[in-house]
Structures are given as C-alpha cells and as structure tokens.
Amino acid sequence: MRFFAVRSVQIASIAGFSFGGSKLDEISVSKPRTCPIQIQRPEQAQNDVLLSRKVINHLDRTNLKLRLYQYETCPFCCKVRAVLDYYGFSYEVVEVNPVTRSQIKFSNQYKKVPIVRSGETTMTESSLIISQLATFLQRPESLDQIIQMYPGVDSTNESGKPVVNYPNKFFIMKGKVDSESNMASAREEREWREWVDNWFIHLISPNVYRSWNESLETFRWFEQVGDWNRAFPAWERVLAVYVGAAAMYLLSKTLKKKHNISDEREELRKACRDWMAAIGPNRQFLGGDQPNLADLSLYGAMNSFYGCSAFKEVILEEKIVNWWKRMDVLVKEHAGRKTLEARGLKQ
Numbered sequence: 001m002r003f004f005a006v007r008s009v010q011i012a013s014i015a016g017f018s019f020g021g022s023k024l025d026e027i028s029v030s031k032p033r034t035c036p037i038q039i040q041r042p043e044q045a046q047n048d049v050l051l052s053r054k055v056i057n058h059l060d061r062t063n064l065k066l067r068l069y070q071y072e073t074c075p076f077c078c079k080v081r082a083v084l085d086y087y088g089f090s091y092e093v094v095e096v097n098p099v100t101r102s103q104i105k106f107s108n109q110y111k112k113v114p115i116v117r118s119g120e121t122t123m124t125e126s127s128l129i130i131s132q133l134a135t136f137l138q139r140p141e142s143l144d145q146i147i148q149m150y151p152g153v154d155s156t157n158e159s160g161k162p163v164v165n166y167p168n169k170f171f172i173m174k175g176k177v178d179s180e181s182n183m184a185s186a187r188e189e190r191e192w193r194e195w196v197d198n199w200f201i202h203l204i205s206p207n208v209y210r211s212w213n214e215s216l217e218t219f220r221w222f223e224q225v226g227d228w229n230r231a232f233p234a235w236e237r238v239l240a241v242y243v244g245a246a247a248m249y250l251l252s253k254t255l256k257k258k259h260n261i262s263d264e265r266e267e268l269r270k271a272c273r274d275w276m277a278a279i280g281p282n283r284q285f286l287g288g289d290q291p292n293l294a295d296l297s298l299y300g301a302m303n304s305f306y307g308c309s310a311f312k313e314v315i316l317e318e319k320i321v322n323w324w325k326r327m328d329v330l331v332k333e334h335a336g337r338k339t340l341e342a343r344g345l346k347q
Contacts (some may be wrong), residue, residue, distance in 0.1 A: 036057065036058040036059055037055065037056065037057045037058075037088060037334055037337075038055075038056045038058075039053055039054070039055055039056075040053065040054040040056065041053050041054075042054065049094055049103065050094075051092050051093060051094060052072070052093040052094060052095040052227065053092075053093050054090075054091075054092050054093075055084070055085070055089070055090060055091050055092075055093070056090050057088045057089065057090045057334070057337065057340070057341075059088075059337070059341045060088060060089060060090040060340060060341065061341070062089075062136075062340065062343060064089070064090075064118045064143060065090075065118055065119055066084070066089055066090065066091035066092070066116055066117070066118055067091065067092040067093075067094060067116070067117045067118075068080060068081070068084070068091055068092065068093050068094070068114055068115075068116050069094045069096050069103055069104050069113055069114065069115040069116070069117070070093060070094070070095065070096060070113050070114050071095070071096060071113055071226070072095060072222075072225055072226040072227070073221070073222050073225060073226055073304060074113060074114070074304065075201050075204055075300065075301045075304035075305075076113070076114055076126035076201075077113055077114040077126070078300040078301060078303050078304040079126045079127075079130065079196075079296070079297045079300035079301055080114045080116065080126050080129055080130060080300070081300060082296045082297070082299050082300035082303070082331055083130050083133060083134070083293070083296050083300075084133075085331050085332070085334060086291070086296055086330065086331045086334060086335060086336045087133075087137065087334070087336040087337060087339060087340045088334035088336065088337030088340050088341070089133070089340060091116075095226065095227070096113055097232060097236070106122075107122065107124075110122075110124050112124070114126055114129065116129050118143055121143060121144055121147065123147065125166065125169065126197075127169050127170060127193060127197055127297070128150060128166050128169040130193075130293055130296075130297065131150065131168075131169055131170060131171060131172060131293075132146050132147055132150060134172050134293055135149065135172050135173045135174075136343070137339050137340060137343050138172060138173070138174050138175070139173065139174070139175050146173070149168075149173045150166055150168060150169060151166075152164040152165065152166055153165050153166070153167060170190040170193050170194060171190065172186065172293075185287075185288075185292075188278075188286065188294075189286070189287070189292045189293055189294045192275075192278065192286060192294035192297075192298075193293055193294045193297050195294075196294065196297045196298050196301055197297075199271065200271050200298065200301055201301050202255065202259045202261075203259075203261065203264065203267055203268050203271060204301070204304065204305055204310075205248065205251070205252045205255050206252050206255055206256040206259075206261050206264035207264045207265065207268055207305070207308075207310035207314075208252075208305050208308045208309075208310055209245075209248045209249050209251070209252035210252065210264060210265075210310075211249070212245070212246075212249055214308065214309055214310075215245040215246070215248055215249040215252070216241070216242075216245045217308060217309065218245065218248070218305075218308055219240060219241045219242075219244050219245040219248075220241060221307045221308060222240065222241075222244075223237055223240065223241055225307065228240065265310070265313065265314060268310060268314045269314050269318060272314065272315065272318040272319075272320040273318065273319075273320075275298065275320060275323075276318075276319050276320055276323065279323065284323075284326060285323070285326070285327070290330075290335070290336075291327060291330060291336075295327060296327075296331070299324065299327040299328075299331060302315060302324060
C-alpha cells in the first residue's frame with residue numbers, strides 16, 4: 001500500500017483544470033477560427049511517444065519544432081499553453097503519465113512539468129519558458145542563444161534541498177532602451193506575473209479540494225478532460241480519481257494553513273477584485289488594448305479550474321468574468337499570431 005500512497009501523491013500533483021470541452025461551454029464567446037491553424041490527434045505512437053495532439057500553424061516559419069510535456073490540468077502547464085496558443089506557435093503535446101512519468105525519462109534531474117523541447121533543447125519552469133519564448137519573439141537570436149540569457153543560480157529550498165533559481169525569469173530581454181512609460185509597463189507586467197505564481201495559484205488547491213465532494217469532482221474532471229481513458233490503464237485511473245482525491249483533500253488543508261488562508265472562497269474573490277482594480281476602468285487588459293504576459297498567465301491559471309465549483313461560484317459571479325471572456329476569444333483566435341509570423345519572416 002505504500003507504493004500506491006506514493007504514486008497517489010504524484011498523481012495528485014496534477015492540480016487544476018483545462019479549458020477544453022467543458023460543461024461551461026455556454027459561457028464561451030469564442031468565434032470560429034479564421035487563421036490557418038489545425039489541430040490533429042494522432043492515433044498511433046511515434047518513436048514510442050503517443051502525442052495528445054498537434055497544433056499546426058502553417059504560417060509559423062520559426063522551425064522551432066516545439067513539444068510540450070504536460071499534465072492537461074496543471075495550472076503551470078495551462079499558463080504555457082495560453083502563451084503558445086495566443087501567439088499561434090506550432091507545437092506538439094505529450095500527456096505525461098503521472099505514475100510512471102516515462103514520457104520525460106530523457107530529463108535526468110528535472111521531473112516536473114511543464115517541459116518544452118525544441119529539438120535537443122530543453123526548457124523548464126513555466127514562467128521561465130514564457131519569458132524565453134517572449135524574448136525570442138522580440139529578438140533575432142536563435143532560441144538557444146536566448147536561453148543563455150537566463151542563467152541559473154544554484155541555491156537551496158526551505159527543506160535544504162539543492163535547487164536552481166533563475167533570478168531574471170520574469171524579465172523580457174528586448175535588447176534596446178525603452179521609454180520610461182514602457183519600462184513602467186514592463187515592471188507592472190513582471191509584478192503581476194509574480195503575483196499569479198506566488199499567490200493566485202496557491203489559492204487553487206484550497207478551493208478545488210475544499211471538501212471531499214469537491215475533491216472527487218475535481219479528479220473526475222481530470223479524468224475527463226485529460227483523456228485518461230486513452231492514455232492510462234484502468235487501475236491508474238481508479239487510483240488517480242479516488243486515492244488522489246483523498247490525498248489532495250488532506251493536502252489542501254496543509255496548503256491552506258501554510259499560506260495563511262482562512263476563507264478560501266473569499267480570498268479567491270478578493271484576488272479577482274485586486275486584479276480588476278489593477279486593470280482599472282480605462283483598460284481592457286493589464287497590457288492595455290491587448291493582453292500582456294501577466295494577462296495570459298492569469299488566464300491560463302484560471303482555466304486550470306474552469307470546470308469546478310469554485311469557478312462557477314466565484315469567477316462567474318465577479319466582474320473578472322468579462323475580462324476572462326475577452327481573453328478567451330483572443331487566445332482561441334490566436335490573436336497574437338502576427339508577431340510570431342513576422343518573427344519567422346526575419347529568419
């Protein structure tokens with residue numbers, strides 16, 4: 001039973017929800033795609049890897065050949081997908097087995113998701129990946145050269161375990177001197193990206209695993225939206241849903257205490273109001289008329305619990321829902337794709 005308990009914790013690390021195929025589709029205001037982007041779902045494995053899907057932009061000439069290793073319902077993975085989809089990157093998706101994690105056996109030390117590969121180049125940590133891709137869109141250097149602009153620093157975490165930190169992971173390396181107003185906007189973007197990582201995402205688990213019923217609802221949603229029936233054997237699905245739900249229900253209490261959360265629903269409501277206050281009455285997005293990376297990060301994190309009670313009880317009842325709907329349209333229409341397509345033409 002110890003084996004199953006350990007594996008259940010690994011499965012339970014898949015915290016959040018995806019935005020696809022939800023019973024809440026009636027609130028989506030997305031329009032049909034008008035750009036040349038296709039989604040394919042291969043039926044057969046290639047080189048022992050079964051792709052969950054392939055997103056193909058026929059006007060993406062960057063030749064990055066990106067592959068995202070993910071849990072469909074992980075908020076950090078949802079953040080990366082929001083950026084990839086908004087800018088219209090071509091990329092492949094591999095759903096990682098949370099029990100064996102065999103799909104990321106190539107990564108000897110880093111065993112978390114998301115992981116993005118471009119050929120033999122590997123990128124890790126969601127915010128670092130986002131900054132590296134955003135910098136790539138701004139500069140003429142190759143992706144490998146961009147990655148060298150984000151050096152890691154050896155450190156230790158709270159438990160004394162060796163870790164690598166990236167002090168500039170929220171920075172976009174534009175390579176030119178900005179105006180004072182642009183520098184202020186960049187600083188605001190960094191601050192709110194950090195807020196998403198360091199606060200908003202910590203509110204998700206206490207909300208979606210608040211009670212046993214909600215925890216079970218969460219994992220049943222994981223099973224549905226993650227296409228576990230296609231990816232994993234029956235015994236792993238049962239383990240994930242029931243043992244994982246129990247493990248995360250208990251763990252959520254620890255996380256709630258760790259982050260000094262007294263009323264998880266009220267804290268989530270307050271976070272939504274804080275975000276809308278930051279945008280103010282005269283902007284559509286934190287980035288102004290168009291989303292910036294903070295907008296995309298929060299949108300991704302919110303979509304990770306799109307199908308649960310917390311989303312329905314809080315997000316749909318707050319003013320933030322109007323911002324979310326605007327974001328939903330732009331991401332699903334790949335509204336930033338011209339930036340990517342222009343970058344490809346410069347190569």
